[in-house]
Amino acid sequence: MGDIRSATGGKFLLKLDKAGSCGILKSCQPGMYKSAVVEIPDATGHFVKKTIGAPQLDPFQCEIGIHSAGKPLQNWFNDAVNLKTSRSGGALLRADFDNKIKSEITFTEALPTEITVPACDGASKNSGLIKFNFAPESVKTQMASGDLEKGEVAAAQKQWMEQNFRMGVDGMAEGCKRVTKVDALTFKMEVTWDQVGHRRTFDIVPSKMTFSNLKVTFSEVDAADWLKWYDDFIIAGKTAEDVGEKTASLEYLSPDLQKSLLTVNLHNCGLFSLSMAKDDKEGGKSVRSMVAECYTEGWTFNWGV
Numbered sequence: 001m002g003d004i005r006s007a008t009g010g011k012f013l014l015k016l017d018k019a020g021s022c023g024i025l026k027s028c029q030p031g032m033y034k035s036a037v038v039e040i041p042d043a044t045g046h047f048v049k050k051t052i053g054a055p056q057l058d059p060f061q062c063e064i065g066i067h068s069a070g071k072p073l074q075n076w077f078n079d080a081v082n083l084k085t086s087r088s089g090g091a092l093l094r095a096d097f098d099n100k101i102k103s104e105i106t107f108t109e110a111l112p113t114e115i116t117v118p119a120c121d122g123a124s125k126n127s128g129l130i131k132f133n134f135a136p137e138s139v140k141t142q143m144a145s146g147d148l149e150k151g152e153v154a155a156a157q158k159q160w161m162e163q164n165f166r167m168g169v170d171g172m173a174e175g176c177k178r179v180t181k182v183d184a185l186t187f188k189m190e191v192t193w194d195q196v197g198h199r200r201t202f203d204i205v206p207s208k209m210t211f212s213n214l215k216v217t218f219s220e221v222d223a224a225d226w227l228k229w230y231d232d233f234i235i236a237g238k239t240a241e242d243v244g245e246k247t248a249s250l251e252y253l254s255p256d257l258q259k260s261l262l263t264v265n266l267h268n269c270g271l272f273s274l275s276m277a278k279d280d281k282e283g284g285k286s287v288r289s290m291v292a293e294c295y296t297e298g299w300t301f302n303w304g305v
Contacts, residue, residue: 003037003179010094010095010096010097010102011024011025011094011095011096011097011099011148012025012027012028012062012092012093012094012095013025013092013093013095013101013148013151013152013187014028014062014073014090014091014092014093015062015072015086015090015091015093016072016073016076016089016090017073017089017090018088018229019071019072019076019088020070020071020072020153021070021072021149022064022069022070022072022073022090023065023066023068023069023070023073023152024064024068024148024152024153025062025063026063026064026065026068026129027062027063028060028061028063028092029060029061029062029083030060030063030092030105030139031057031058031059031107031135031136031139032058032139033055033056033057033058033059033139034055034056034058035052035053035054035055035056036052036053036056037050037051037052037053038050038051038052038053038177040066046084048279051108051225052237056193057135057136057137057138057139058113059113059133059134059135060092060107060110060133060134060135060136061131061133061278062103062131062132062134062190063129063131063132064129064132064264065127065129065130065158065159065160066128066129066130066160066252066261066262066305067158067159067160067261067305068158069130069131069226069303069305073206074301074303075298076088076112076139077112077115077132077301078157078300078301079277079299080111080112080136080187081115081187081211081298081299082300083209085111085189086111086112086301087109087110087111088109088110089103089106089107089108089109089110089136090107091104091106091107092104092105092107092150093144093146095147095148099147099148099153099170100145100146100147101144101145101146101147102143102144102145103141103142103143103144103154104141104142104143104144105139105140105141105187106139106140106142107136107138107139107140107144108136108137108138108139109136109138109203109204110134110135110136111134111135111189111191111204111206112132112133112134112189113133113134113135113188113190113191114131114132114133114137114186114187114188114189115130115132115186115187116130116131116132116184116185116186117130117184117185117252117262117264118130118131118160118162118184118252119181119182119183119184120162120163120165120167120181120182120250120252121162121163121180121181122163122165122179122180122181123161123163123180124161124163125162125163125277125296126159126162127159127162128158128160128161128162128252135191135204136204137204138217139226153174159259160252161255163252164249164252164253164254164255164257165251165252166250166251166253166260167179167182167216167248167249167250167251167256168246168248168249168250168251169225169246169247169248169249169269170246170248171225171246172225172226172229172246173225174222174224174225175218175222175223175224175225175226176222176225177219177222178218178219178221178222179216179217179218180217180218180219180287180289181216181217182214182215182216182217182250183214183215183216184212185212185250185264185266185296185297185299186211186212186286187209187211187212187213188209188210188212189206189207189208189209190207190208190209191204191205191206191207192204192205192207195293204294211266211296211297211298211299212296213272213293213295213296214248214266214269214292214293214294214295214296215291215292215293215294216291216292216293216294217277217289217291218246218289218290218292219287219288219289219290219292220276220287220288220289221288223290226271226274226290226292226302227274229244229246229271230271230274232244233270233271234271234272234274239270240277241268244270245269245270246270247265247266247267247269247270247271248265248269248294248296249264249266250261250263250264250266250267250297251263252264260302260303260304261303261304261305262301262302262303262304262305263301263304264299264300264301265296265299265300265301265302266294266296266298266299267296267298267299267300268296268297268298269294269295269296269297270294270295271292271293271294272293272294272295273291273292273293274290274291274292274293275290275291276283276288276289276290276291277289277290277291
């Protein structure tokens with residue numbers, strides 16, 4: 001049976017082996033096999049024979065709400081940012097609008113290769129989603145039946161809004177009182193394939209892991225703490241880990257702003273740029289703001305859902 005692509009509408013439920021349900025995804029593009037065309041010229045050079053090379057598997061590209069992310073997915077993300085190569089098999093179930101399961105894509109030895117936590121914006125009315133990719137070693141698609149659990153469907157209806165957040169930096173409480181924007185943060189795990197000659201499919205091997213920079217926009221009236229860090233870290237060169245680097249935190253809050261749904265702790269942050277924000281409103285009507293950019297060397301996730 002041929003691979004089954006996602007249909008218009010419907011729902012995707014992600015499960016990990018030995019861990020259980022990860023929650024219902026907002027969207028998913030399943031990874032599929034593809035092969036490159038290989039050209040083999042004959043002895044005369046007048047004719048080219050064509051065939052295909054070994055199949056390569058695209059990563060699964062997914063989005064999920066913070067409320068929907070189940071404990072197995074949380075633990076998988078935690079292992080990734082803690083630099084643990086936690087492999088897992090699992091299944092992706094596709095259901096229709098009536099929550100009837102129609103097909104199942106099983107996968108083996110998958111690694112989370114990219115995790116992006118959403119941007120925050122105090123002026124936004126939009127909802128935000130966690131985006132993540134994972135790369136398995138193999139997949140198989142088949143028809144399936146059954147029903148999604150009502151509790152999982154209900155959790156998927158809850159949304160986190162981009163305006164509900166709190167930003168903090170150690171020793172800079174005053175400087176973080178009026179943070180207006182924080183750009184999305186992305187963790188990446190680069191992978192390669194162990195291409196053994198006599199095999200048709202290959203093992204996946206993790207290589208380089210990276211954490212994106214932190215970019216914060218805040219009111220100019222709160223710039224004193226940031227300017228001191230700028231003078232000490234960039235101008236004076238006090239960049240030692242125990243002197244100049246700081247720990248920051250980004251909290252994704254519930255609608256009443258009382259509960260942290262997810263806290264991203266950013267370790268060994270170093271300030272490398274401080275600038276005035278561009279005034280996008282005509283006539284200079286924007287609140288005067290500054291933009292700080294920091295490198296980060298590692299993260300930890302604390303989940304409140």
